[in-house]
Amino acid sequence: MDEPTESNARPSSALDTVMGRLIVGLEYGVVLALWALSAVILIHSVVQFVQHRAGFPELTIQAIDGVLVVIIVLDIAYTVLGQLRSAVIPVRPFLYIGILAGVRDILSASAHLSFGGPLSNRDYDHTLVALGVGLGVVFILVLGLFILGRSGHQDP
Numbered sequence: 001m002d003e004p005t006e007s008n009a010r011p012s013s014a015l016d017t018v019m020g021r022l023i024v025g026l027e028y029g030v031v032l033a034l035w036a037l038s039a040v041i042l043i044h045s046v047v048q049f050v051q052h053r054a055g056f057p058e059l060t061i062q063a064i065d066g067v068l069v070v071i072i073v074l075d076i077a078y079t080v081l082g083q084l085r086s087a088v089i090p091v092r093p094f095l096y097i098g099i100l101a102g103v104r105d106i107l108s109a110s111a112h113l114s115f116g117g118p119l120s121n122r123d124y125d126h127t128l129v130a131l132g133v134g135l136g137v138v139f140i141l142v143l144g145l146f147i148l149g150r151s152g153h154q155d156p
Contacts, residue, residue, distance in 0.1 A: 027084050034077035038070045045070075057115030061108065068104040072097060091148060098141045105134030 045066025049059050079093040109131035113119075119127065 024084065027080060031077045031081050031084075034073050034080070038073045038077070041066055041073070042070045057111075061111040061115055064111065065104065065108050068100070068107065072100050072104065075100060092145070095141050095145050095148070099138055099145075102134045102137035102141065105130055106138065109134060 045063050048066075049063040052059055075093065075097045079090070079097065082093065083089050109127050112127050113124075113131075
C-alpha cells in the first residue's frame with residue numbers, strides 16, 4: 001500500500017470540515033428528536049392510562065406498549081449517540097434493540113389474547129402470527145448474540 005505523499009495525499013478543505021460538522025449536527029439533532037419523541041410517547045401513554053377509566057385491560061396493554069416503545073426509541077438514541085462518540089457503528093446494541101422490539105411484540109400479542117376479549121377467527125389468527133413472528137425474531141437475534149459472543153468479536 002502506498003504511503004501518502006504530497007502528490008497523492010488529499011488535503012482537507014474547508015468544505016470537508018463544514019460538511020463534517022453539519023453531519024454531526026444533524027446526528028445530534030436526530031438524538032434530540034428521539035429523546036423528545038420518547039418524552040411525548042411516555043407522557044401520552046401515562047395521560048391516556050390515567051384519564052380513561054373504562055376498558056382497563058386494553059388501557060394496560062396500551063400503556064405497556066407505550067413504555068416499551070419509549071425504551072426502544074431511547075435505546076436507538078443511545079446507540080446513535082455512542083456511534084457519534086466512537087465513529088463506529090456497534091453491532092450488539094442493534095441486536096438488543098431488535099430483541100426488545102420482538103419482546104414488545106410478544107407481550108403485546110399475548111396481552112391482546114389475554115385481555116382483548118373475544119376475537120374473530122381472523123383477528124385470532126393475526127395475533128398468533130404476530131406472536132410467532134415475535135418469537136422467531138427474538139430467537140434469531142439471541143442466536144446472533146450467541147454467535148457474536150463465541151466469535152470473540154468486541155464492539156468498541
